[in-house]
Amino acid sequence: MADISLSSVGKSFAGAPALHDITTHFRDGEFVALLGPSGCGKTTLLRLLAGFEMPSTGTIRIGDSDMADAAAGRMVPPENRNIGFVFQSYALWPHMNVRRNVSYPLEIRRLPKADIAARTLAALEATGLEPYADRMPSDLSGGQRQRVALARCLVSDPDAVLLDEPLANLDVALRASMQGVFTDFHKRTGATMVYVTHDQAEAMAMADRIAVMDHGQIRQFDTPRTLYERPRSKFVAEFVGRGTVVPLRDVQMSGAGLQARALGARIAVQSSPDTATVSHVCLRPENLTISEVGDLRAKVARVTYLGGRYLLETVAACGTCLLAETRAKFEVGSQLGLTIDTPWAFAED
Numbered sequence: 595m596a597d598i599s600l601s602s603v604g605k606s607f608a609g610a611p612a613l614h615d616i617t618t619h620f621r622d623g624e625f626v627a628l629l630g631p632s633g634c635g636k637t638t639l640l641r642l643l644a645g646f647e648m649p650s651t652g653t654i655r656i657g658d659s660d661m662a663d664a665a666a667g668r669m670v671p672p673e674n675r676n677i678g679f680v681f682q683s684y685a686l687w688p689h690m691n692v693r694r695n696v697s698y699p700l701e702i703r704r705l706p707k708a709d710i711a712a713r714t715l716a717a718l719e720a721t722g723l724e725p726y727a728d729r730m731p732s733d734l735s736g737g738q739r740q741r742v743a744l745a746r747c748l749v750s751d752p753d754a755v756l757l758d759e760p761l762a763n764l765d766v767a768l769r770a771s772m773q774g775v776f777t778d779f780h781k782r783t784g785a786t787m788v789y790v791t792h793d794q795a796e797a798m799a800m801a802d803r804i805a806v807m808d809h810g811q812i813r814q815f816d817t818p819r820t821l822y823e824r825p826r827s828k829f830v831a832e833f834v835g836r837g838t839v840v841p842l843r844d845v846q847m848s849g850a851g852l853q854a855r856a857l858g859a860r861i862a863v864q865s866s867p868d869t870a871t872v873s874h875v876c877l878r879p880e881n882l883t884i885s886e887v888g889d890l891r892a893k894v895a896r897v898t899y900l901g902g903r904y905l906l907e908t909v910a911a912c913g914t915c916l917l918a919e920t921r922a923k924f925e926v927g928s929q930l931g932l933t934i935d936t937p938w939a940f941a942e943d
């Protein structure tokens with residue numbers, strides 16, 4: 595078992611807090627993404643899990659072992675954690691060829707030579723690197739170097755793998771294909787993976803669950819679908835996916851559901867039963883239907899072809915920008931009606 599538990603974990607640098615009181619649990623074998631804007635504390639959280647930093651408060655457990663206890667001043671060093679790391683910078687040994695980069699962690703552990711050779715070959719095959727085994731890192735592309743870093747993790751059979759923006763240096767097309775390499779690696783190893791990114795599309799494509807972070811806290815930790823369809827706050831609604839957050843007025847129970855006024859229109863909204871008060875909704879493109887008898891009038895300001903459909907940026911009569919998707923092409927400047935279809939409502943914070 596290599597689940598990861600954090601209890602009241604905080605970290606300050608010279609008195610300035612970078613993480614506040616984080617209590618959370620990553621399941622054994624889960625692919626977790628830490629997602630959030632620059633400076634929100636993603637890398638700090640990863641470094642605490644790795645053992646590169648000591649928490650200022652709280653405890654960290656990986657599997658059955660206590661890894662850090664701030665109150666007791668105890669911490670297990672990184673080399674004793676059975677954790678793999680993959681960094682944006684690849685961190686390969688430049689003077690060793692690909693095979694040696696992959697086998698080296700086993701050599702340090704003084705495993706039998708035949709064992710090392712068999713495990714290295716299996717890791718090279720699993721990452722498609724066998725044809726490059728004799729090349730030096732300087733003679734590889736960015737994607738190939740990142741595969742070497744993954745093969746080096748794979749060979750050590752880690753309980754958990756920590757990845758810090760591993761695709762940040764790669765171009766868009768390569769990033770998409772490398773996402774498949776990472777998810778295959780995850781399936782193959784069954785390791786718990788914690789993946790730092792500020793790219794929400796990447797997190798949505800790969801992770802089982804995403805911890806959305808802001809100002810040193812986890813604002814919501816849920817599946818990609820729940821984060822998109824049921825955000826709990828304005829911050830998460832705006833950070834994950836497209837849409838416009840607008841305030842609600844006159845929120846009332848009506849029959850089985852909630853009704854409210856948004857942008858001057860009376861609309862039905864949905865929300866979580868455990869949310870005591872809702873104050874905002876997120877109008878995603880799926881919540882807006884183009885129809886002549888719409889709730890709102892809007893003017894098309896910009897049209898983007900998305901492949902098979904168009905994204906319309908419209909400006910409603912009240913001045914709010916709203917996004918709609920359609921199969922039919924509209925001209926910039928045309929007027930249309932928009933019907934609001936039961937958007938998701940939440941509290942502001």
Ligand code: ATP
Pocket residue numbers: 607608611612630631632633634635636637638639792
């Ligand atoms: P980015 O996406 O830009 O990498 P991040 O979410 O990973 O950002 P962190 O690198 O964890 O953010 O930084 C969180 C906060 O802690 C920032 O305000 C940062 O300046 C501060 N910080 C991180 N490491 C140190 C350090 N060694 N000394 C002082 N402050 C630090």
